[in-house]
Amino acid sequence: MCYGYENEEAFTGLEAAIVLIAFIVVASVFAYVVLGAGFYTTQKAQETVYRGVEQSTTNVQLVGNVYGLASNTTEGIDQIRFTISLVPGTPYIDLEKMKIVVSTSTFSPKILTWTNESSSTKDTNFIALKDGLGSSQPTMASGDQTDIQFNITAVPRDTKINIEIRPGLGASYPFSKTTPSIIDPINLIN
16 A cells, blocks of 8 residues: 555645635735824825915904004004904914015015114014013914004105905905095094
């Protein structure tokens, strides 16, 4: 009697099962990696969309009127005051990163930055007073109304003033106003 390998079918079936199990394990690992990469990519795409929406929408809005004060009514308006607030859904903004660009036909654009002083320097900076009181605030939270004040080169009567609020994050908020025909010490600018 010979104990050789007369029937190799069982051994070949075992090899096939091992190879099949190996393919299933490799395919499972590959599927896990692909799904993980897909979830990561989806998360990053979602963050990008949210960040894009945040940066493309404005965070500030003008509340009420814009006033111009004149220390010398014959020269024109040399201080601008207005109130801003945050649009609903904006948690806060950093006023230290905000810039205000002011221009007229009589002078080129001036970029004003936030200061913590009690008054602004002409054509250089602005102050931000929470609810019109106290010292200049570095941040503005949802629900706050902040008075913005800055001194500029005197703007004569009937002159268009272009103001652009550029928050540190989000779209800018531009608006234009024209000085009145008769300059008083306190003027409503329309």
